[in-house]
Amino acid sequence: MGLVVHNTLTRRKEPFSTVEAGRVGMYVCGPTVYDHPHLGHARAAVAFDVIRRALAFLGYRVTYVRNVTDVDDKIIARANEEGRSAWEVAEEYTRVYDEQMNALGVLPPDITPRATGHISDMIRLISDLIDRDHAYVVGGDVYYAVESFPSYGKLSNRTLDDVRAGERVEPDPRKRNPLDFALWKSAKPGEPSWPSPWGDGRPGWHIECSAMSMKYLGGTLDVHGGGQDLIFPHHENEIAQSEASTGVDFARVWLHNGFVTIDAEKMAKSLKNFVTVRDVLADYPAPGVRTLLAGAHYRSPIDFSTAALDDGLAAWRRLETFGRNAVSALGAEHPAADSANGEPWRGKFVAALEDDFNTPEALAVLFDLVSTANLLIEEVERSGSEKGARDLASYLDTFDTLANVLGLSPTRDWPDTGGRASDALAPLVGYLIELRQEARAAKDFARADAIRDRLAAAGIVVEDRPGGPRWRLA
Numbered sequence: 443m444g445l446v447v448h449n450t451l452t453r454r455k456e457p458f459s460t461v462e463a464g465r466v467g468m469y470v471c472g473p474t475v476y477d478h479p480h481l482g483h484a485r486a487a488v489a490f491d492v493i494r495r496a497l498a499f500l501g502y503r504v505t506y507v508r509n510v511t512d513v514d515d516k517i518i519a520r521a522n523e524e525g526r527s528a529w530e531v532a533e534e535y536t537r538v539y540d541e542q543m544n545a546l547g548v549l550p551p552d553i554t555p556r557a558t559g560h561i562s563d564m565i566r567l568i569s570d571l572i573d574r575d576h577a578y579v580v581g582g583d584v585y586y587a588v589e590s591f592p593s594y595g596k597l598s599n600r601t602l603d604d605v606r607a608g609e610r611v612e613p614d615p616r617k618r619n620p621l622d623f624a625l626w627k628s629a630k631p632g633e634p635s636w637p638s639p640w641g642d643g644r645p646g647w648h649i650e651c652s653a654m655s656m657k658y659l660g661g662t663l664d665v666h667g668g669g670q671d672l673i674f675p676h677h678e679n680e681i682a683q684s685e686a687s688t689g690v691d692f693a694r695v696w697l698h699n700g701f702v703t704i705d706a707e708k709m710a711k712s713l714k715n716f717v718t719v720r721d722v723l724a725d726y727p728a729p730g731v732r733t734l735l736a737g738a739h740y741r742s743p744i745d746f747s748t749a750a751l752d753d754g755l756a757a758w759r760r761l762e763t764f765g766r767n768a769v770s771a772l773g774a775e776h777p778a779a780d781s782a783n784g785e786p787w788r789g790k791f792v793a794a795l796e797d798d799f800n801t802p803e804a805l806a807v808l809f810d811l812v813s814t815a816n817l818l819i820e821e822v823e824r825s826g827s828e829k830g831a832r833d834l835a836s837y838l839d840t841f842d843t844l845a846n847v848l849g850l851s852p853t854r855d856w857p858d859t860g861g862r863a864s865d866a867l868a869p870l871v872g873y874l875i876e877l878r879q880e881a882r883a884a885k886d887f888a889r890a891d892a893i894r895d896r897l898a899a900a901g902i903v904v905e906d907r908p909g910g911p912r913w914r915l916a
């Protein structure tokens with residue numbers, strides 16, 4: 443069969459091939475670190491974590507690069523609001539992002555370049571684009587000339603005219619074409635800046651990814667990934683920059699993950715309908731959240747709701763329970779596994795992944811294995827059959843290998859994010875919150891406040907929301 447992937451560039455599924463046989467260089471746009479990540483960010487991180495694990499499982503040697511955008515308008519705006527430096531803001535939210543993705547079982551990339559560590563690479567690339575007449579200097583700014591790149595729009599499948607009509611861009615007398623975008627922005631007072639041939643300033647967002655991806659993976663990446671919202675303009679601009687400089691294809695395959703939606707609308711900071719990873723992990727164990735995110739096909743939207751989270755958690759509990767029961771049934775004399783037993787499931791699992799990383803199908807195969815093996819657990823416990831135990835050991839072995847491809851192995855040491863603690867605390871805290879509501883209804887505000895303060899002292903934060911009070915571990 444072989445791996446088939448949906449390439450955004452060609453808009454169809456095609457056989458996967460790489461520049462160098464057996465090796466994959468994969469670049470995925472990482473976070474802009476200015477706030478707590480929301481579920482949309484977690485979804486992208488988990489989707490590409492699974493794709494990376496799946497490629498390795500299918501036999502490729504993967505080099506996975508995911509950047510950190512640690513200089514950006516939004517970081518600077520946040521720093522100014524809070525009266526601290528952009529460096530502090532970026533440092534804090536880089537750490538928060540890493541911690542929360544680790545909680546969700548996302549493996550660290552092989553290389554995590556920070557934009558601020560690669561300014562000289564960006565300056566070199568911008569200079570090259572100016573030399574090749576793809577970019578021009580206005581004052582201390584440098585713009586990319588979109589009309590100099592005839593295939594601009596090929597990823598989002600639009601012509602320059604389509605884009606102009608669709609995006610309602612403001613005319614700007616400094617630009618040759620309103621769609622020209624900044625490669626270098628001249629320094630404003632109080633902003634981080636670096637010296638350059640065009641004066642002090644900082645890079646634009648798009649050039650960061652072109653410079654960092656090509657530095658670590660060469661002129662042609664095997665896979666470039668990101669959220670669907672990055673196709674235009676970000677990835678379109680990355681192609682224009684990189685290909686205008688190198689003259690070769692920038693990426694062989696473009697993979698884009700679907701949105702997380704709430705009431706069918708995209709979750710985004712700009713729309714203010716986002717749910718942070720921190721809030722979700724306060725209410726739900728991380729493996730349950732991971733099961734929801736990894737169990738959806740990467741290109742499909744995920745409609746977020748408590749029902750969806752409950753389903754994810756229930757699915758996770760089935761995996762976890764099987765792992766625990768199988769280990770307990772096998773006892774101390776855990777027999778050696780005979781891998782041939784798990785072969786049919788392994789084969790189906792591989793076929794699912796080879797079909798454009800079809801994780802819902804892969805997860806279904808895993809559950810099918812669990813159903814079969816659960817029957818065997820009963821038999822082994824009833825009869826003590828030695829052959830049954832050997833078979834069960836094989837199933838458990840295959841189960842663990844396959845579950846780990848999705849990042850859902852129960853034997854992994856999942857960090858405690860509070861979600862499991864909240865399971866046990868829920869009835870108790872719920873009762874105290876009820877008492878507080880009663881006190882408020884009786885206008886006994888001193889008592890209501892005292893209850894809230896006692897909870898706060900125990901590390902439990904109560905927030906009054908439109909739908910009623912909610913609580914989380916601080």
Ligand SMILES: [Zn+2]
Binds near residue numbers: 470471472651676
């Ligand atoms: Zn990017």
